[in-house]
Structure formats: structure tokens, C-alpha cells
Amino acid sequence: MPVVLAAVLVLVSWQVAVDGPLLGVDRWARHAVRETRHELHSTLLNHLGKALSDLGSSVPAIPALLAAGASAAWRSRRTGAPRWWLPAVTAVLTAGLIPLLVVPAKAWFARPGPFGAPLAPDQWGWYPSGHTATATLSYGVAALLLARTVGVRARRRLYAAAALLATGVGLGLVWSDYHxxxxxxxxxxxxxxVLWTLARVPLPRKGRDS
Structure with a gap:
């Protein structure tokens, strides 16, 4: 899994850097989405796309991450877990890591957005998507932290919710023609x-599954 993810990331980044033929996928996807939007002409879907996109903003994603870290720390302390404070620290570090991962890449690639307008001097590029990264990491890490304090069934629901949120934000951005x-x-x-790596870091866990 991590090898495949890294390979796709490197391939896409290389194609963006050299304006390679793989970017034809972007043009095809944008055309297909615009045609679908025109055919459906659904105000509800357009509002839904924008609402999903907004879930990748710093608010509400970062507060949700910090709240999950605090909740996981509190639950770990109640069960007497050693280093119960680690989930809160992990949440804060993750919140600081997101811009460090995304902003330099945006500045380096300086990719124009779907509308093709040149970047202003004070603008970062569109690649990679900051909203998608924020949603994937914020909700994903929140789910990982809380999952270590609950039983198996709740853990699966947390993972599913985080995956759905990250997917929804990305699809909403494409549907709304933002990315x-x-x-x-x-x-x-x-x-x-990042989530695959964090999942292998030992943190306080609930004593038994339920």
C-alpha cells in the first residue's frame, strides 16, 4: 500500500512539473464533470459540492482534529493509560504539519487552477489540493486517535466516516471546479x-475491545 501510494504521488507530481500527457486526465475529468453538471442542472448537487468542499477548510477540520485529540487524551487518562497526553500532542503536531506539507509544494509547482488564470504574485499554486490534504489528515488522524480508545465496532465506524469525509471533500472540489x-x-x-505511518506509532490504547 505505501509503495503504491508513493509511486502514484511521485508520478503525478512529475507529470505536473513537466506538464506531461497524464494531465490529459484532468482535462477529460473536468470536461466530463462540466457536461454532467450542465445536463443535470441541479442546484442541490451544486450546493452539496460546495458544502463538501468547505469541510476541507481549516474550520471545521482543524477544530475537529484538536477536539478528537483532547477527547482521546481524556479517555486515555480515565483508563489509566501511560502517556495519556500523547493524543492531544499528536493532534497539535498534525495541525502544524499540514501547511508544512502542502504550502511549499504549492509554491514549488505553482500550478494554475482549472480556469487557467495566471497566478498572482501573492498566490500559491493549486497542486496539491490543500483542502483535500486538510480533510484527509484532520479527519483521518482524529479517527485514528479516537479509535484507540473505543471498541472494534466503533473503530470501524470512525474509519469509515473519515474515509467518506476525505472522499467527499475531494469530489466536492472537483464537482465545484475548484481543483x-x-x-x-x-x-x-x-x-x-502520513496516516499509514501514524497508525504504526504506539499510542495509548483502550485496555480491551468491546
Whole structure:
């Protein structure tokens, strides 16, 4: 899994850097989405796409992450787990890590958005998608932290909710024409790599599953 994710991320980044033929996928996806939007002409779907996109903003994603870290720390302390404070620290570090991963890449690639307008001097590029990375990491890490304090069934629901939120944000961005598809795919891969790594870091766990 991590090898595949890293390979896709490197491939997409390389194609964005050299304006390679793989970017034709972006143009095809954008055309297909615009045609679908025109045919459906659904105000409800357009509002839903924007609402899903907004879930990848710093608010509400970062507060949700910090709240999950605090809740996991509190639950770990109640069960007497050693280093019960680690979930809160992990949440804060993750919140600081997101811009460190995304902003330099945006500045480096300086990719114009779907409308093709040149970047202003004070603008970062569109690649990778900051909203998608924020959603994937914030909700994903929140689920990982809380999952270590609950039983198996609740754990699965948390993972499913985080995956649905990250997917929904990415699809909402593409549907709303805010991002190219590959911007979103790269952030999914980046976020998944970080989550895969964090899932293997020992943190306080609930004493038994239920």
C-alpha cells in the first residue's frame, strides 16, 4: 500500500512539473464533470459540492482534529493509560504539519487552477489540493486517535466516516471546479501515507475491545 501510494504521488507530481500527457486526465475529468453538471442542472448537487468542499477548510477540520485529540487524551487518562497526553500532542503536531506539507509544494509547482488564470504574485499554486490534504489528515488522524480508545465496532465506524469525509471533500472540489482531479488524488496519496505511518506509532490504547 505505501509503495503504491508513493509511486502514484511521485508520478503525478512529475507529470505536473513537466506538464506531461497524464494531465490529459484532468482535462477529460473536468470536461466530463462540466457536461454532467450542465445536463443535470441541479442546484442541490451544486450546493452539496460546495458544502463538501468547505469541510476541507481549516474550520471545521482543524477544530475537529484538536477536539478528537483532547477527547482521546481524556479517555486515555480515565483508563489509566501511560502517556495519556500523547493524543492531544499528536493532534497539535498534525495541525502544524499540514501547511508544512502542502504550502511549499504549492509554491514549488505553482500550478494554475482549472480556469487557467495566471497566478498572482501573492498566490500559491493549486497542486496539491490543500483542502483535500486538510480533510484527509484532520479527519483521518482524529479517527485514528479516537479509535484507540473505543471498541472494534466503533473503530470501524470512525474509519469509515473519515474515509467518506476525505472522499467527499475531494469530489466536492472537483464537482465545484475548484481543483483539478490530480490535485485531489495527490493529496489523498499524501494524506494516506502520513496516516499509514501514524497508525504504526504506539499510542495509548483502550485496555480491551468491546
Amino acid at each position: 483539478w482531479l490530480l490535485d485531489v488524488v495527490a493529496s489523498w496519496c499524501l494524506g494516506a501515507l
